[in-house]
Amino acid sequence: MTIQQPIASTTEDLMANAIRALAMDAVQAANSGHPGAPMGMADVATVLFNRFMTLDPKHDTWPDRDRFVMSAGHGSMLVYAINHLLGYDDMPMEQLKRFRELGSRTAGHPEYGHAKGIETTTGPLGQGISTAVGMALAERMMNARFGEDLVDHFTYVIAGDGCLMEGISHEAIDLAGHLKLSRLIVLWDDNGITIDGGTELSTSTDQRARFAAAGWHVQAVDGHDKEAVAAAIETARVNDRPSMIACKTVIGFGAPNKQGSHDVHGAPLGEEEIAAAREALGWGWPPFEIPDQVRDGWRAVAARGVEARADWAKRLATSPKAEAFRAAHGAVDAKALDAAICAYKHRLSEDRPKVATRKASEMALEIVNGTLPNTVGGSADLTGSNNTKTKGQTPVKPGDYTGSYIHYGIREHGMAAAMNGIALHGGMKPYGGTFLAFADYCRPAMRLSSLMGVPVVYVMTHDSIGLGEDGPTHQPVETIASLRAMPNHLVFRPADAVETAEAWQIAMTQEATPSTLALSRQGLPTLRTRHTEANLTARGAYLLRDPGARDVTLIATGSEVEIAMAAADLLEADGIKAAVVSAPCFELFAQQGPEYRAEVLGTAPRIGIEAAIRQGWDLFLRPEDDFVGMTGFGASAPAPDLYRHFGITAEAVAGLAKDMK
């Protein structure tokens, strides 16, 4: 394959070739990485940034900046090269030379929080484009609230074949098309190459027809024809639908002997090919050297953004909505929330409702949504089951973004990624629901919530065999353990309405940690009948029933705390003193000091009780202790029958306790 364009002549050509040179040189220096995508998409990215992107490297979190998401995250060097050239102060050339080294900001894939100007972590394919849908949705919702003076920007995505083959892309594309997210523009790196070889090995999909079927505006261009790319972006910007621009590109464009083949995707080009590429591109400068003309070109992009941001700041200063806008982007009003939750808990301790914790979650959400103005609820088509919609909430609709509730459709994974995007965009706090068993469908996006430290809240109801007749496909037995395994993720399994309210309070005030609330389908009594101002759930586990000197300690979570309390009653009748520990959040208990933990757990024999597998319970249990729970999948039957069948009963617990004593 031969180079398809003349030797670089314009500044814009040189700006693109600067990306290519930095990408191939950094990958070579690291002896690891992906030169193919940055070199192939350098022209498209240069046109996008040079002619359209509005950003200010000195104010990288400016709310009204355009968002750029490199969904094909393996092409991270494209991002780092651009951010260096734009002049982000944390991306000096030295960082590019240290690509993929320990402690550098230039990680193998773009990592949110590692360097400025990285809007989201990408690498797991399909996540970037799906997260961008959340960003574009948040933009429209914030626009509806604050007007175009304060919120009026675009979300641009570079996506590869991998992103478009992943299932999550279907959920994201459908949701964006349905909601008419007109500020979302996806540039598809249509290079016809995957790792195994040509795309014809595994796909025959007409991507343009596919996007059109989902309600998108679709164009196709030669991705190395800068004027064509510019014209297409121009057209996309004024269309009232989300836009996909198929950019026909040559992967590794510029490497004369390797371009257009999968060999250029994920390995250094080698010194010889790099020299040949330099010649073919007419790039005469040594590695990591950028001529002034090119640097000036890129700095002009930044200068345009600086001006735009200054104008915006003036508008904000005089806006009647300035205070509300700033508040939306600041920390949650923890004081107000604490006061509201405290008052609510006090009422609960008197009312003592017997409700499922999914219902208790709705009750707590009434407080949360009534106190915090910028929550965004939703469910993956289980609104009435997840109880995620509170009284005041109206749904977001195509073209009408004033609502604060999202019908995500039967798209758990897309919902999770969109919530990441909403949270990353800023200004709103998303939560969304599905059945706990279907956390598996969300898991890759939940992992990114944790890795990025995005405080999304997952409302996962029907959290055990207690859901009954729907059977083992719907009954999580290993799901709680699998979520507790995830670093930087709070898993709450509240026992009653009080703990549910406390869990919501903690989840909504997290700044860098996502939460999952595992909630029951079945009704549960209020066990915390004595009101405390303190949020006891914040300790992770606490003594719910303290008999003083104890013969046995029963430790339970969620719906099984009721069973533990009943077992303690049975034991008491037999003269055995049982303490009951409610353990709504393992992660928070693990953070407590040794004294507190020792005080709660005591030295007596222990029994853990959870309608799930034992894995992870060694936080509480020693080898000599016992566990009442599940050892395999559940079954389809009414919940009480299942609890009896699997031996998760107060009688079984009491029997064990007697044997242990």
Add this chain to the structure above:
Amino acid sequence: MTIQQPIASTTEDLMANAIRALAMDAVQAANSGHPGAPMGMADVATVLFNRFMTLDPKHDTWPDRDRFVMSAGHGSMLVYAINHLLGYDDMPMEQLKRFRELGSRTAGHPEYGHAKGIETTTGPLGQGISTAVGMALAERMMNARFGEDLVDHFTYVIAGDGCLMEGISHEAIDLAGHLKLSRLIVLWDDNGITIDGGTELSTSTDQRARFAAAGWHVQAVDGHDKEAVAAAIETARVNDRPSMIACKTVIGFGAPNKQGSHDVHGAPLGEEEIAAAREALGWGWPPFEIPDQVRDGWRAVAARGVEARADWAKRLATSPKAEAFRAAHGAVDAKALDAAICAYKHRLSEDRPKVATRKASEMALEIVNGTLPNTVGGSADLTGSNNTKTKGQTPVKPGDYTGSYIHYGIREHGMAAAMNGIALHGGMKPYGGTFLAFADYCRPAMRLSSLMGVPVVYVMTHDSIGLGEDGPTHQPVETIASLRAMPNHLVFRPADAVETAEAWQIAMTQEATPSTLALSRQGLPTLRTRHTEANLTARGAYLLRDPGARDVTLIATGSEVEIAMAAADLLEADGIKAAVVSAPCFELFAQQGPEYRAEVLGTAPRIGIEAAIRQGWDLFLRPEDDFVGMTGFGASAPAPDLYRHFGITAEAVAGLAKDMK
């Protein structure tokens, strides 16, 4: 909304209404379940079975039967009603009366293995249609091997809006369209209703255009017009592409006051509405009573299948391929595999290669694929990284199914579901690869492998921070724990080429348990230098280095066993006797007797070593023991730097051991 057809008059109309009556009566009796889909799709299903399906209820595993997959698994009563009416001997009326009761065969969702004629477990949306793609692919592959005399059948799917909104459906549809799986026919229950309300709440996708974009043949019919449905199926059967028939239906058809609304989706109709439905449908019989005319109609379907199977049996009896065909459907030749693996292990003990276990996996696969004639390999576009393709394997291509390797594309979830389908179809043993971190993408389908007991093999390479520069998005730290949490799933993490071969041997001889092989990217020395005929990996964990009386026991898996061995050397130099336990499979170790476990673990202080989180290690470790591993996400850097950075080194282990002693 009024009933759109006249009172039932033909036998076929009555056959359809029998499904409706049984569905609404069983759901009412259970006071739980989903009448909407069975009532809405009763006409389509009746036409499908009455005029097309070939099956023999007395030989429910007859290999050349047509497959029927109820992807909208909540409509399970449609399946149970039909299977009862067809005369499956394990589905007497009593089972329908016990719908959703403990111990009945009529679980809330169709569960593979619970009753005859259930081809796969469904309920988690999108899984059925995606599993069916694997079945339809297996049919074509078996047809290519054994000819149309022995293999020539269809796979029919009923899918709902939920199935088509799920991301996995995109992967499945694209793969099926690409491979031109002409024997796959999807009947879409286009009823415009989801749980939250009308589909217009969350989707605007033109499904017909979408399927066409993926290379499908598409038709649309009134799903209550039986002749139209029949004509469409007829047309679909002779098309050379997979077919989607959009069947416009009224959910809950027949319930005069509730049909066409989401109220009829997932709750009993109530006695009053059921009475009204009986009148509207002209169905005069009491609950659970079927008139002879109707029963005869359904039994005629079965009779047609009995005849077809008898003809097929005659063809098989005289086929020169009969022996091979029977062998393909029988158990693996465990003896031959054992001999081949033993001979290979013997060579390894002499050659002692230093290879990554992903490479060792390829070497073992050369033996496996050379010994077992019916393995089917594949990868989600990481063939060269997963090392899943052996020398003799050629890829399956559109229209050419002679190969035994599948380029699944960047579709981990679709791959996993397709492998379930291939295994369920029978005749072939599938394995497929991706990076271990992306097990999360496969997880809902992996869970079904485990729940159904389908012995699929997942080849998951790049199994720790040892993958290096790609960074935390690609580094599984919690993934191994999350897979060990899954019931009925063997997770192998072999330490060297010998254990890798042993793991493959165990995985390939499983009959009802899927396996995951977690394999290193980085090179590892052969540690099992003394040849044993016995498969030591089958014990789950064993003493790799036994110093006799020991001061400390080091327990490690996979790439960290090398570190444990090096630590033992360091300790030996200081006069401390360290035993090293290699623990390639926790699940198998948990199955060993207490004597063996005590012998392996000893009583000395223990240190667990795994470049992953500790969760699950209480199988080996007591509270006083120690663990060297990860506590959070990884980072992007060369692997040796990461091991040092996170303190997973022989020096660190030896230091800890000295402190413990």
